[in-house]
Amino acid sequence: MKQTPHIFAGALALFVALLGTFAFSIYATRFEQKYVHAVAGVDHESISGGNALERAALQQDDLLMIYGASELALLDTPLQANRFFSTYPTGFMVFSDATLGGSSLTIAQKFAALGEDLRGKRVVLALGPAIMTMAPEGEVNIRHYTGNFSTLNALEMAYSPHLSVDTQQLAAQRMLEFPETLQDQTFLTFALKKLASDKPLDRALFYLSWPLGKLQIAIAKVQDHYATFNFIRHNLSAEQVQIKREARDIDWETLVPIAEIEQIQNTDTNTFGIDNSQWHKIKELFVKPREHGSKDADFIYDVEHAREWEDLEITLRVIQELGADVVILSVPMNVPLWEYQGVSESAQNKYYEKLHAVVAPYGVPIIDLHEFGRTPYFSMDLASHTSRKGWIYVNQTLDAIFHGLLP
């Protein structure tokens, strides 16, 4: 100590700093557990790049996690699950991680990041046909992927000890196809490139980078706790922190016509049942009906070759390897609107056929809500975004999933 005071003092300072960080992480974890029910009821997309809250939510017996995309996030309505169930009427509430522009590749990384915390946990993975049927090459829009990208989740995917190398390699190859997300991410780019390669030298370099990768993840996790801690402190009012639990029976059949009337009031700009908020975006498609079945071949080709299926397979591999109890909930095609576009119902059914064919090898149960394809006002547009009325059916399905009545 006398000969090397700087080294000793530096080590002591580092030790105290690490101890402080460790203590903060433990405190923040307890803080998150305490307030996760309150966060479930508010918009928490601003911290969706982390996963501390998701870990906290997975520990709660009365929260049902939902992952998904705009199908369950676009319409701002009190009938959305995370508002509809906010008083725990049947004993649970939803913790929604559905985001605008979400996709299977983003969700695969989220699941991978949760690792062992996901094992055995019941989670709903909400899907929709929009990317497979409408996006160019059936691939997630690059801006949407970038907007949902999380460095922490990407690192966790690359350095997860719970996933097979094959799965990590497939994910890395896909992630490298979105270089916009890797700008200024030298280390992550290096890791993904080495992981994606089959060369033995690259593989060796990847394993050599493992300690640094784990260190980056540890730092990012503390940052995540700090961001979450700050979010809870600054975004929850005293009223929101008080969780009201009011048990009651839900009369689903009564709610459906009430929601339908509300939805009809919001479609008065057109005769197609398209929500007013979406009509101006797609009205050019509804000038004149196309001949019945005239677009079947194009539609079927798009569905068959959509790249989103590749990403869904990566997600399914992650689910299987982590042993998660996932239920896939797909929103239905809006059959009449697609028929107007020249796509017959039998061609539209290819979406369901492909969905079941991709998922079947992984044994993950699917609820595809196929039977609602012709239900008026279930979806509010061509992209199957759930309407007010649709939310009643979705909420009823979520209720059945939570209580083990489905699938």
Add this chain to the structure above:
Amino acid sequence: MLIKHLTQSFMAFYHNPFGRVLWLALYYFAILVGLILLYGEGQLSSPDFVYQGF
């Protein structure tokens, strides 16, 4: 007078081996805290983007 007294006390403490290590440890700790405050926040919120639909 007070400043002189404080300076003398500090120098005496600093020339004690234990005291010197303690001061240095505080000095390094302050640097670490500064670095954490400057660069530690991270970027965990998603970048702003406009959902474009399909």
